[in-house]
Amino acid sequence: MKASAISTSQVKAKLFRGMSDPSRLSILEALRDGAKNVSQIVEISGLSQPNTSMHLTCLWECGLVDRERRGRFTYYRIKSTRLADVLQLTDLLLDDVSCRVAECARYRDPIE
Numbered sequence: 001m002k003a004s005a006i007s008t009s010q011v012k013a014k015l016f017r018g019m020s021d022p023s024r025l026s027i028l029e030a031l032r033d034g035a036k037n038v039s040q041i042v043e044i045s046g047l048s049q050p051n052t053s054m055h056l057t058c059l060w061e062c063g064l065v066d067r068e069r070r071g072r073f074t075y076y077r078i079k080s081t082r083l084a085d086v087l088q089l090t091d092l093l094l095d096d097v098s099c100r101v102a103e104c105a106r107y108r109d110p111i112e
Contacts, residue, residue: 018062023047024055028078031065032087035077 019025023045030036030044042052056076059065066079078084094101101107 015062018058019064021055023051024059027052027055027059028064028083028087031076031078032084035068035075037073037075039073041076 019028026045026047027041030041036044038049038052038056041047041056042049045052047055056065056067060067060076064079064083065076067074067076069075
């Protein structure tokens with residue numbers, strides 16, 4: 001389905017739903033300071049290699065990360081500075097509301 005066939009709100013919700021996955025978010029956080037290969041992302045995120053690779057593929061297919069082959073390794077980086085800005089703005093927003101978000105009973109932690 002093309003983005004033009006669904007509403008802007010639906011596309012935004014889909015983007016945020018994808019980024020709300022703790023594994024994908026930890027990968028994006030690992031990439032905030034520059035390109036890394038899968039092994040480096042695994043070390044930083046604590047995720048397994050297969051899990052990391054699966055989520056990187058998802059992020060790449062959605063256009064959120066780029067990948068580049070360097071010798072025998074593939075390096076991933078955040079594709080858009082706008083995404084990096086969203087992550088930074090999220091940190092700033094959480095400075096104000098993190099306690100309330102953490103206590104919110106309407107949105108359960110996916111790990112619970």
